[in-house]
Each structure stands twice: as structure tokens, then as C-alpha cells.
Amino acid sequence: MDRGDQAFSQGKYDAALAEYRLAVRQGSTDGPTLARLAHTYAMVGEVDDAGEYYARAVEADESMRAQAVTDLMHVAGVAMEAGDRFAMASAVELALGMEPGLGVGRLALPLARHYFTAGEFGRALPFYQKALVGSADSLPDVVFEVGQAYEEVGDCRHALPQFERYRGLVRAGRRREADWHIGTCSFELAQAVAERAGAAPGDLEDALAMVDRTLALGEPQNIQAQVWFLKGEILSDLGRCEDAMEAFAQVRYADQAGALVSRAQQRFDEIRFGQGLEGFREGRCR
Structure with missing residues (x-):
């Protein structure tokens, strides 16, 4: 010894x-x-x-x-x-x-990024949260990474505020990727509400707001027709028939050659002529 x-x-x-x-x-x-x-x-x-x-x-x-x-x-x-x-x-x-x-002090962010890079997003999140605590002027890239980590673990509800926060921290030219994530998550959350049987009117209004956010951003571009179609369904469930028909009509302009166009036209006609709704998700527009 x-x-x-x-x-x-x-x-x-x-x-x-x-x-x-x-x-x-x-x-x-x-x-x-x-x-x-x-x-x-x-x-x-x-x-x-x-x-x-x-x-x-x-x-x-x-x-x-x-x-x-x-x-x-x-x-x-x-x-x-x-x-x-x-x-x-x-x-x-x-x-x-x-x-x-x-x-873990100053090690929080390096640890978060280590786990993020390794694809261990669930392990990264607690360290990202520690890194952000008490930091009013967080680096935009860190805020964006937190949003990505939440999205990767399937938690779009917590991811969205981070992506929106990132948009407010950077110039317009750097927002497109965040817009893509915001649109994707908003559509995913709205779709989950719309597919839930017996969704409350307040939940449908929230879903409508998320759909409108996706449309306002125009991202992702390849799902805009689906977003318009979903908007039509939500508006139909809310009893806003004229608005629902307008949303279904927009599907054609978002994707002229897509298979969704014929479905949207069918939904438009069902609402307009009041036929074929009896078996369609108990739709309120007749």
C-alpha cells in the first residue's frame, strides 16, 4: 500500500x-x-x-x-x-x-447532445430540460433539439411549443425546418382528435386550430391535401357545413392528381345534397 x-x-x-x-x-x-x-x-x-x-x-x-x-x-x-x-x-x-x-451543471447540454446523437431521445430529454432551466436566452439550436427529442419519443404536444419558440428566436430564413415539424405535429395531433369517437366540441375546435396552423405554414407541402380533407371532416363534425364544403373543395387545388380528390368531391356532394351521411362517423352536416 x-x-x-x-x-x-x-x-x-x-x-x-x-x-x-x-x-x-x-x-x-x-x-x-x-x-x-x-x-x-x-x-x-x-x-x-x-x-x-x-x-x-x-x-x-x-x-x-x-x-x-x-x-x-x-x-x-x-x-x-x-x-x-x-x-x-x-x-x-x-x-x-x-x-x-x-x-450535473454545465455537463447537462453535452450529455443531452450525446444521447440525442446516439438516438437515445428519452435519455436526452431530462438533460435538455436541465440545460434550459433558468435560461431565458437559450440558444435557438438547443430549443430546436428539444423539440426534435420530444417528437422522436412521440410527444408532439410538448414538441410544438419548442418549435414555435424556435421560430421566434430566428430570422425568417431559418424557419422552414421548424415549420415542417410544426405542420407535421399539428396534423398528427388534429388527426388523433378527429379519429376519436365522440370527441367533444372543444377538442374539435383545438384540432381545427392545429389544422389551420399547418395550412398557414404550408408545410409539409406533400400533405396539404390531407390537411384540407381533415379540416373538412372536423368542420362537418362541428356542424359548419358551408365551411366544410369549402375545405373539401380546396383538396382539388392542393393535389389535383391525387386519389383524395374523388373522396373530397364525394364528401362535398354528400353534404351539399344531404345524402350518404347516415353511416359516416355520425356526421352532423346533412
């Missing part, structure tokens, strides 16, 4: 590791010894080994927990500065395993 301490003090970490490992193999499994070995692994960037021995140190001696967490977070910070996001994330995960709810 003394030889390990001496080697460590001289910056000879490989030699220190050899001595500490020998001590552990020979039965020195008390908290301080295991913590020495863990700390030395941390110094040479061996995050997983550091985590393993810190976990054993804490199990042997609870008083080692604070040192373990502090050391792992320091390792995470060093890894972040070095651009090693995998090591950073591993160190933070180990620290959080020992102290759930631990604040």
Missing part, C-alpha cells in the same frame, strides 16, 4: 495501480484501499474500472460515497473538455447511480 501511495505521489499511475491491485488481491478490501484503486483508475481515464471499484468501496464503507461521486464528476468534466462524450456519459451515469438526483 505504501509503495502504491509513493508511486501515485510521483505521478507513476501504472505502478500505483499495480501496487493497489496487489493489495486488493491479498485481501485489503476496506473502503479506503478500494477508493485508492478507483481514484487511480479515474486518473488514467479508466472510467468503468473506477466505477466498479468505487461501488465496492462504498459498499464496504458508506463514507466513501461523497468522494466517489466527486471524483466521477471530475472525470466526467475532464472527459467533456477532451471531447470524449462516451467517457463523460459513463462517468455521470456511475455518479448518478450512487447519488440519484445529482446536479
Whole structure:
């Protein structure tokens, strides 16, 4: 043990590791010894080994927990500065395993982006939320990424405010991609309401507002005919027959060659002549 301490003090970490490992193999499994070995692994960037021995140190001696967490977070910070996001994330995960709810401070955004890039959007979101807390002047790109993460996990209702916020932070020339996401999410949410049996008038009005938002933005361009058709159905359910016919008529102009045109014309005629509605979603326009 003394030889390990001496080697460590001289910056000879490989030699220190050899001595500490020998001590552990020979039965020195008390908290301080295991913590020495863990700390030395941390110094040479061996995050997983550091985590393993810190976990054993804490199990042997609870008083080692604070040192373990502090050391792992320091390792995470060093890894972040070095651009090693995998090591950073591993160190933070180990620290959080020992102290759930631990604040990650300036590591929040790099962690969020690490998980976002890896396609782990559910894991990215809590760190994005931490990064945005108390930040009134958040970077537009961060706000946009939060919206994307919500959308990727199927939560358009929370994604929409982020995309709208992004639109307010950037110039008009940078809004098109956000418009595409806003239109997509708005249409998806409106469609879910329209397809729900017995949707309340207030919910249908909300769905109508989302449809109108998609039409106002004109994105995505390839679903505009579907959006007009959905608007017609919602207006029909609300009993606004003239408006519904106008919406169905617009389908032709949005997609002249599409298969939806004939369906829209049929719906237009059904409302106009009051026929064929008996079996159609209990439509209110007759």
C-alpha cells in the first residue's frame, strides 16, 4: 500500500495501480484501499474500472460515497473538455447511480447532445430540460433539439411549443425546418382528435386550430391535401357545413392528381345534397 501511495505521489499511475491491485488481491478490501484503486483508475481515464471499484468501496464503507461521486464528476468534466462524450456519459451515469438526483451543471447540454446523437431521445430529454432551466436566452439550436427529442419519443404536444419558440428566436430564413415539424405535429395531433369517437366540441375546435396552423405554414407541402380533407371532416363534425364544403373543395387545388380528390368531391356532394351521411362517423352536416 505504501509503495502504491509513493508511486501515485510521483505521478507513476501504472505502478500505483499495480501496487493497489496487489493489495486488493491479498485481501485489503476496506473502503479506503478500494477508493485508492478507483481514484487511480479515474486518473488514467479508466472510467468503468473506477466505477466498479468505487461501488465496492462504498459498499464496504458508506463514507466513501461523497468522494466517489466527486471524483466521477471530475472525470466526467475532464472527459467533456477532451471531447470524449462516451467517457463523460459513463462517468455521470456511475455518479448518478450512487447519488440519484445529482446536479450535473454545465455537463447537462453535452450529455443531452450525446444521447440525442446516439438516438437515445428519452435519455436526452431530462438533460435538455436541465440545460434550459433558468435560461431565458437559450440558444435557438438547443430549443430546436428539444423539440426534435420530444417528437422522436412521440410527444408532439410538448414538441410544438419548442418549435414555435424556435421560430421566434430566428430570422425568417431559418424557419422552414421548424415549420415542417410544426405542420407535421399539428396534423398528427388534429388527426388523433378527429379519429376519436365522440370527441367533444372543444377538442374539435383545438384540432381545427392545429389544422389551420399547418395550412398557414404550408408545410409539409406533400400533405396539404390531407390537411384540407381533415379540416373538412372536423368542420362537418362541428356542424359548419358551408365551411366544410369549402375545405373539401380546396383538396382539388392542393393535389389535383391525387386519389383524395374523388373522396373530397364525394364528401362535398354528400353534404351539399344531404345524402350518404347516415353511416359516416355520425356526421352532423346533412
